[in-house]
Amino acid sequence: MEKRQFGSTDMQVGILGFGGAEIGFQGATGKTVEELLSSALDAGLNVIDTAECYRNSEELIGKTVSHRRGDYYLFTKCGHASGLEGQDWDPRMLEASIDRSLRRLKTDYVDLIHLHSCSEEILRRGEVIEVLQKARDAGKTRYIGYSGDGAAAYYAVTCGAFDSLQTSINIADQQAVDLTLPEARKRGMGVIAKRPIANACWRSGTKPADAYHHVYWERLQELAYPFLRQSLDTSIATALRFTLSLPGVHTAIVGTANPGRWRQNAAMLEAGPLPAEELAAIRERWQAVAGPGWTGQG
Numbered sequence: 001m002e003k004r005q006f007g008s009t010d011m012q013v014g015i016l017g018f019g020g021a022e023i024g025f026q027g028a029t030g031k032t033v034e035e036l037l038s039s040a041l042d043a044g045l046n047v048i049d050t051a052e053c054y055r056n057s058e059e060l061i062g063k064t065v066s067h068r069r070g071d072y073y074l075f076t077k078c079g080h081a082s083g084l085e086g087q088d089w090d091p092r093m094l095e096a097s098i099d100r101s102l103r104r105l106k107t108d109y110v111d112l113i114h115l116h117s118c119s120e121e122i123l124r125r126g127e128v129i130e131v132l133q134k135a136r137d138a139g140k141t142r143y144i145g146y147s148g149d150g151a152a153a154y155y156a157v158t159c160g161a162f163d164s165l166q167t168s169i170n171i172a173d174q175q176a177v178d179l180t181l182p183e184a185r186k187r188g189m190g191v192i193a194k195r196p197i198a199n200a201c202w203r204s205g206t207k208p209a210d211a212y213h214h215v216y217w218e219r220l221q222e223l224a225y226p227f228l229r230q231s232l233d234t235s236i237a238t239a240l241r242f243t244l245s246l247p248g249v250h251t252a253i254v255g256t257a258n259p260g261r262w263r264q265n266a267a268m269l270e271a272g273p274l275p276a277e278e279l280a281a282i283r284e285r286w287q288a289v290a291g292p293g294w295t296g297q298g
């Protein structure tokens with residue numbers, strides 16, 4: 001697995017990470033997660049991303065791979081109370097959330113904690129950033145980041161407080177390529193592509209039932225990239241290689257609850273970056289078709 005220097009941090013991240021939302025939301029069993037993560041770690045995975053509000057995702061990770069803590073960088077998020085006392089973004093609740101994440105993940109520290117998509121207004125108040133800085137000073141996290149999109153992500157990148165950005169970047173969501181990626185690169189920030197294959201929302205050939213996928217589905221109908229008519233494996237590989245070929249992207253955290261998926265997707269990346277002309281064609285099609293409302297999706 002190719003590794004990239006993650007901004008100005010001391011981390012060398014594998015280009016294919018693991019997104020921990022699906023294991024929580026789809027009710028994956030411990031046995032499935034054990035198989036999925038153990039086999040992926042054996043095959044070269046070194047980035048695991050989760051969050052305070054992906055149901056029991058943090059617990060599943062803690063239970064199944066905390067005994068191998070030295071083998072992976074561990075990223076989580078805070079912001080949503082998710083069962084704790086207090087409102088979302090309340091600084092005291094955030095502190096409790098960080099401590100809860102460490103307990104669930106069965107570790108003394110995470111490598112990176114993100115603010116989980118708060119608004120620009122909340123960011124500008126500064127107190128949520130101070131909570132993360134205190135957690136870093138206390139050794140609970142090594143680095144701090146912002147996870148989100150659009151104007152709030154732009155503020156997060158340019159305010160200088162964060163080591164990294166996690167943002168939506170994929171064939172159906174390219175606002176970040178022009179808005180935040182160049183600024184993040186200038187500042188030596190690590191960049192994590194979330195939703196990196198646009199949720200594979202074209203996989204069944206019909207409009208997905210889950211409303212979360214509808215914006216990308218509608219956009220892809222209009223973008224009508226020719227490669228989407230190829231086999232599913234080929235189109236997924238093109239989508240993933242597109243995201244990872246964009247300058248400034250360090251890792252793509254594809255989400256899955258399927259034990260064989262990480263290795264399958266890792267094999268797709270052995271082909272290397274997308275040829276320059278294919279990358280340019282996807283970018284040009286986006287620039288020709290995307291309307292002003294085609295903003296980064298959370």
Ligand SMILES: NC(=O)c1ccc[n+]([C@@H]2O[C@H](COP(=O)([O-])OP(=O)(O)OC[C@H]3O[C@@H](n4cnc5c(N)ncnc54)[C@H](OP(=O)(O)O)[C@@H]3O)[C@@H](O)[C@H]2O)c1
Pocket residue numbers: 018019020021022049050077116117147148166193194195196197198199200203232236253254255256257258261264265298
């Ligand atoms: N605000 C935030 O901070 C935020 C928001 C969204 C996401 N995230 C993070 O980003 C991660 C990734 O985002 P995401 O999971 O929403 O989107 P994604 O990674 O673009 O897509 C995941 C979906 O693609 C499917 N898939 C993966 N490989 C496939 C393949 N080779 N063929 C067919 N289907 C394939 C998976 O299904 P299978 O289970 O069948 O593999 C899953 O349903 C999340 O897990 C989470 O960690 C953060």
